Each structure stands twice: as structure tokens, then as C-alpha cells.
Amino acid sequence: MDGSSPRRRLTADDWTGAALQAIAEGGLDAAAVEPLAKRLGATKGSFYWHFSNRRALLDRTMETWEKVHTDAVIAATSAAPAAPERLAELLEIVFGSIGEPLELALLAAVDDPSVGAAVARVTERRVDHVAGLYRAAGLDEAAARSSAVAAVALYLGHAQLAAAAPSTLPEGAAWTAHLTRLGELLAPRP
Amino acid sequence: MDGSSPRRRLTADDWTGAALQAIAEGGLDAAAVEPLAKRLGATKGSFYWHFSNRRALLDRTMETWEKVHTDAVIAATSAAPAAPERLAELLEIVFGSIGEPLELALLAAVDDPSVGAAVARVTERRVDHVAGLYRAAGLDEAAARSSAVAAVALYLGHAQLAAAAPSTLPEGAAWTAHLTRLGELLAPRP
DNA sequence: ACCTGAACACCGTTCAAGT
């Protein structure tokens, strides 16, 4: 009986952790100071000791997400040497992560400045990374970048369809395979 | 001096019109009852005569957008007979509309139930329409649908990149042409 | 029929006061 219930003193990480959980469960709006305080068994006044305002909380929360999530994805896809065969593998990993509640909630909330900026940074890193793979597969700089942007756009659009209009999506492994094949098609070479 | 400034009595359409304008300018949050009332020179009480609550306003606003926007796009792309050559033309029209402030604001606000539902319905219609074009181009039902979903996903993702990380996008007509070419590549046929 | 004005709830923010 120690790490579970109402501790007396809180850290900033307690607030960002609660925020991430709230966002995954109820969208960005759920990360409101008063509800979070209730969830943590504290008062709003306590919050304002750790953060200057709600915006600061969201910024710090997105920083955390950025580090944990992006680094994980990039690490997972850059462990082995870059090669044409790795392309399909990477895209499978990327397209396979579609549907995580937190990521869907964040994509749906790019309206918000903190979320929008973080998603933009993460997206840029993804594009860079995928462009590197296309380069390693033999494309020149410009073609690699165009193909990478198209691949990431396809991924983002698919995630949005999954979130906003799931009934439109074809189902099953055949569709995933189709998407993966598309990722390779995006590169304009015979 | 009649149709311009502070009329005495307002209609529901005045409120939805003001809402659309506010959303395009400042995002969904800008469509708040009090600011809209100020913009229209009325009180919040007046709003609640025309609508039961803010949600009802957003629903009706999205209905308006749905009719005006989608019908326009579909009409513009279904006037001529469906044919393989029309595919590139349609995709050019669709990809060309990327960047309209209102559409970007709505895509960024799919978080909201009213906006999310409307965007979902519009997206489904777009998929149906594009699938019809792929069928007319010779694909069978399943392949046409997969290709249509992929094309729309590519469109949505591109719009999201334009909104959230514009600096990532390659520039100019060459890139638009690349996208258009991709739309055709999405259909798996030699 | 359409609108005003005052009221209340909820959440963001501040701050004096407590431990």
C-alpha cells in the first residue's frame, strides 16, 4: 500500500500523466484543470503551483508524448540496416499502430496549438525517417521526399478515416496488405 | 441601407452563417454563443429562442455546410460521363480544394461530435463517388472500393499535413501532379 | 413571435492564508 491511492504531495508528472490518460479516454477537453484535480484528489490551487496555466500543462504533456512515442517508433524501425525490403516492414509497423485511442484523440485535436505543434513535429520526423528509407532504397533526394510525404499522408488520412468514419474502411489483413503494397507503389520506379 | 447592418430580428440562418464565418476565422471554439451574439448585436437569450443549445447550432451549421459543399464537389465531378480520363480530372479538383480555411478548421475539429459526424458523412460520400469512378475505369467492386478509400485517405492526410505541418509539404505544380499521378497508381492494374 | 436582463453552474485563474 504505497504507490496506488491518494498520495499527499503531487509532482508535475502526476498531472501530465493524468492528462494523457484523460485525453485518451475523453479527448482533449477532458484534460481540464478541475476534473484532473478531482481525479488526483487535489484542488485547482495545487495545479497552479506546478503549472502557470492549462496551456503549460498541455505543452508539457505533449512533450512527454513526443519523446515516448516518436522515439519508440523510430527506434523500432531503424534498428536493422535500411534496405528496400525494410520499406514494407516499416510501413506495416506504422500502419499497424493505427487506432490507438491516444493517437486518435491527438489527431482529432490538432486544432489546439499545443497538440497541433507536437503532431507537426512528430510528423516531420516521420517524414524524414521514411524519406531516409526511400533514399536507401535507391531514390534520389527529391523523389524520396515526395514519396515519403505521400506515404505519411496516406497514413494520417487512414488514421482519420479510422477515427471519423470507421464504417468506410475495408476490413482485415487484405486491406492492410493493400496499404503496405501502396507504400511501395508510392515510390515512382519500375 | 437595408441588408447590411444590425437588423432587429434574426433568423436561425443568421446564427449558422455567423457560426461558419467564426469557425473559418478562429476554429470551432470561436463559434461560441456569447461571441456570436456580440457579432450579431443580440443577447444570448435571443440565441436560445432559435436553438435549444449550442450543440443544436453546431448540428444545423454542419448540415448547411454538408449540403453546400459536398453537393457542389459531387456536381462538379459528375457532370461529364465517368471514364478513366476523368479520374485524373476529379483528383485534381479534389486535391486542388485543399487549404480552404473552413475545411481545414473542420478537419482539425473532428473531435467535436457534430463536426466529426458531418465530416464522416461527407467522407463516405466522397469515397462512394470515387469508387464509382474507379469502377467506371474497369475495376471490380472490391478493388474500386479499396482504391477509393486509399485515394480519400491520401487526400485527407494531405489536408492534415497542409494544416498541421505545412513546411513538410513539397511545393508547386510538380507536387500536385505527383499527387494526381498517385491517385491513378492507387488502382492496382497495369 | 422574438428578445432582454438577471440569475446560476462550470471551469480557468489568482491569491492570501495555512502546513
Add this chain to the structure above:
DNA sequence: ACCTGAACACCGTTCAAGT
């Protein structure tokens, strides 16, 4: 150093009262 409690502003919502 960290937190409570009361206060105030802003926006959503209600409603009695006006025209």
C-alpha cells in the same frame, strides 16, 4: 515547498418579463 479556500471572469443555459 506545497497546498487549501475563497474570489472573480467567462461562457452555457434558464426563465420571467418585456415588446
